[in-house]
Amino acid sequence: MKNRFAFTMxxxxxxxxxxxxxxxxxxxxLAQAYNSFIFSKINHELQSSSEATVEFIAKRxxxxxxxxxxxxxxxxxxxxxGDVNNSLAYVVLEWVGSNTDGFRGISDTxxxxxxxxxxxLDLDAGNAAALVSPAxxxxxxxxxxxxxxxxTTGVFDSALFFIGANSDAKTxxxxxxxLTMINAQQGAMHPVQSVAGQPTQFASSTGTDFTGVDIYxxxxxxxTAYAVxxxxxxxxxxMGNLYLYYNYQPWLGETFANNGTKVLIxxxxxxxxxxxxxxxxxxxxxxxxxxVEEYSLCxxxxxx
Numbered sequence: 001m002k003n004r005f006a007f008t009m010x011x012x013x014x015x016x017x018x019x020x021x022x023x024x025x026x027x028x029x030l031a032q033a034y035n036s037f038i039f040s041k042i043n044h045e046l047q048s049s050s051e052a053t054v055e056f057i058a059k060r061x062x063x064x065x066x067x068x069x070x071x072x073x074x075x076x077x078x079x080x081x082g083d084v085n086n087s088l089a090y091v092v093l094e095w096v097g098s099n100t101d102g103f104r105g106i107s108d109t110x111x112x113x114x115x116x117x118x119x120x121l122d123l124d125a126g127n128a129a130a131l132v133s134p135a136x137x138x139x140x141x142x143x144x145x146x147x148x149x150x151x152t153t154g155v156f157d158s159a160l161f162f163i164g165a166n167s168d169a170k171t172x173x174x175x176x177x178x179l180t181m182i183n184a185q186q187g188a189m190h191p192v193q194s195v196a197g198q199p200t201q202f203a204s205s206t207g208t209d210f211t212g213v214d215i216y217x218x219x220x221x222x223x224t225a226y227a228v229x230x231x232x233x234x235x236x237x238x239m240g241n242l243y244l245y246y247n248y249q250p251w252l253g254e255t256f257a258n259n260g261t262k263v264l265i266x267x268x269x270x271x272x273x274x275x276x277x278x279x280x281x282x283x284x285x286x287x288x289x290x291x292v293e294e295y296s297l298c299x300x301x302x303x304x
Contacts, residue, residue, distance in 0.1 A: 043297070046287050050299040053242065053266040053285045058301045060097060060226055060244075066279045067167040067188065068096040068225075070175055080169035081276040093274050093283075094227040094256065096173055096189065097246075098161070098220040102144050116140040117221045121160075121202070129209040130195060131160070131202045133219075138194035138202070145223045149247045150261065156205055158223040159189040159251045162216035173225075174250035182206070182251045185213050189222065189251040224248060227256035228265070230272045239288065242266045270296050280304055 061069075069081040072092035084090060102116035114135070121133040142154035151157050161167070165188065171179055172188030182189060183206045190213070192202040204210060226246050233240035245260030254260075271286035281303045288296035 042289050042295070046289065046297040047299075049266055050285050050287050050297055053269075053287075054283055054299045054301040056244075056265060057093075057228055057283055057285075058303050061095065061281060061283070061303045063097045063100040064095040064226075065098055065161050065173075065188075065220060065222065067169060068161075068173045069276065069281070070094050070169050070173075071274065072227075078175055081274070081281070082278075084275060087273045087275060088271070090274075091231075091272075092227055092229045092256075093272075094175070094225065096161070096222050096225045096250070098222050099141070099144075099158070101148065102141050102221065116144060119218055119220065121215070121219055122217065123210065123215055124201065128211045129203055130198075131192070131210065131215065133200055133202060136200050138199045141221070142194060149224065151247065155192070155194040155223075157249050157252065158193075158221055159191045159249070160202065161189055161220045161222060162214070163218040163220065164216050165214060174253065177250070177253045177255060182253075184208055185210060187251065191249075191251050225250050225256070225260075227260065228272070229256070230269065239268045239270050242269050242272060242285070271298070 070078045070093075071081055071084045071087060071090040072078045072094060073089060074091050078092075078094070079090075081093075099117065103119065104115065116137055118133055118135040120135075121131045124130040124132050138155050141158070145151065145154045145158065149157075167173075167188030170176070174182045174187065174189060179187075182191065185191075185204060185206055185208050190210075191205045193205040195201040195203050224246050225248055226244065229243050229245060230240050231243055242265040244263045244265050245256035246263075248254040248256055248258075248260040266285070266287065268287050268289060269285060270288045271284065273284040273286075275282050282300060283303070284298055284300045286296050286298040
């Protein structure tokens with residue numbers, strides 16, 4: 001029997017056919033596997049970033065003074081959140097946040113941290129210039145505000161909101177810097193400062209006292225407002241960026257654009273929507289990527 005040193009023509013043809021089949025379907029399989037990997041990766045990234053964004057915003061909205069929430073248009077005009085029917089036209093969501101860090105208090109096995117402010121107050125007897133808040137320590141409040149912000153004045157920048165008082169979002173919070181109501185202590189927010197040697201007292205910081213002002217027993221303390229703004233919108237890609245502004249005081253005539261600290265929350269945002277029914281709010285953030293055409297992902301959150 002002779003040894004063979006080559007393939008027959010039939011064997012070569014058979015091998016070529018098999019290689020062609022493997023090449024055709026193998027490349028398609030690899031392409032599909034790669035596309036699936038890319039899609040899965042993009043989907044995971046969009047899921048994570050959009051979910052983190054709505055949680056980030058919602059956590060700050062949880063401490064909002066509910067009547068203070070407004071929505072701004074591109075021309076800087078604004079409406080109370082309850083009057084917003086279609087938030088697609090609005091580019092900024094803005095509100096005053098209460099000082100939840102100072103009110104929360106922390107307890108553990110080693111020490112007990114009582115709240116820095118108690119949320120209860122009354123007029124100082126015979127003194128319309130001061131409010132007394134038992135169990136409050138304005139020294140600790142001052143230290144906390146200085147730690148959380150870049151202000152150098154601490155409590156002096158803060159304001160009180162009386163729970164149960166009538167409050168008009170248009171005029172009561174300082175959103176319109178042309179109004180003088182806040183300076184006269186006639187708004188919803190009452191600018192205050194600490195009293196030297198009296199850590200349980202707040203005094204007016206506007207130069208006017210609380211004469212003629214309805215004082216309520218319960219209050220919230222605020223040292224900053226917050227704004228979430230849609231900016232850098234690209235009309236071609238239909239995407240923009242979401243920014244958070246904080247560390248500004250509208251009751252002192254400040255605005256987020258001129259005085260706030262700016263932090264990037266999320267890039268490639270296609271939609272930022274919000275609505276309110278009574279005191280309940282819902283926010284929605286949608287994002288997309290240019291890597292997958294016309295693919296977008298949305299996350300929603302309801303805040304009580």
